[in-house]
Amino acid sequence: MGxxxxxxxxxxxxxxxxxxxxxxxxxxxxxxxxANRHHDAYAAFGAQVVSDETPDFAGPLAGxxxxxxxxxxxxxxxxxxxxxxxxxxxxxxxxxxxxAARADAAAxxxxxxxxxAQGPHPVFALLHRTLADDLAVTLAAGEHRVxxxxxxxxxxxxxxGDERPFYNVNTLDDLQPDxxxxxxxxxxxxxx
Numbered sequence: 001m002g003x004x005x006x007x008x009x010x011x012x013x014x015x016x017x018x019x020x021x022x023x024x025x026x027x028x029x030x031x032x033x034x035a036n037r038h039h040d041a042y043a044a045f046g047a048q049v050v051s052d053e054t055p056d057f058a059g060p061l062a063g064x065x066x067x068x069x070x071x072x073x074x075x076x077x078x079x080x081x082x083x084x085x086x087x088x089x090x091x092x093x094x095x096x097x098x099x100a101a102r103a104d105a106a107a108x109x110x111x112x113x114x115x116x117a118q119g120p121h122p123v124f125a126l127l128h129r130t131l132a133d134d135l136a137v138t139l140a141a142g143e144h145r146v147x148x149x150x151x152x153x154x155x156x157x158x159x160x161g162d163e164r165p166f167y168n169v170n171t172l173d174d175l176q177p178d179x180x181x182x183x184x185x186x187x188x189x190x191x192x
Contacts (some may be wrong), residue, residue: 019084
């Protein structure tokens with residue numbers, strides 16, 4: 001994105017973060033936005049803004065840690081700001097799978113994340129707040145791989161049949177209106 005703040009980029013007439021907040025709002029009691037710059041711009045969307053504890057922009061795990069430290073809930077539902085079509089039932093499905101796994105396990109898992117046929121989507125996750133201290137140690141040790149951290153905690157993989165809600169914006173071209181691999185969320189069919 002050429003140094004641009006991805007969440008504040010416009011996509012289909014709104015910022016990316018507005019799309020994500022719209023889909024997350026019905027799924028959670030409290031919204032948090034993890035941001036390391038433009039705090040006032042993000043705060044204008046009506047959510048609490050949290051920042052990484054680490055000074056070096058340590059990636060998604062650092063944002064997850066900031067959220068785990070700030071949440072007052074037992075669980076934190078996470079999603080990236082660049083996925084405007086994230087599943088509207090993400091939290092429900094992750095929670096149901098985690099609950100079922102916890103009932104069946106001698107050592108109950110504390111996290112769940114989304115997986116599709118095309119692969120894992122570990123930043124679409126449900127994390128128990130007690131994972132915060134371990135995550136802080138992980139980051140302090142220089143580990144930044146979300147999947148490795150989740151695997152260490154035997155996180156539940158929750159299968160989603162449709163890849164389209166996990167579409168993410170990675171380039172300025174992806175912000176343009178004519179990108180063919182985006183899901184069609186309109187009520188009208190696309191032209192062939």
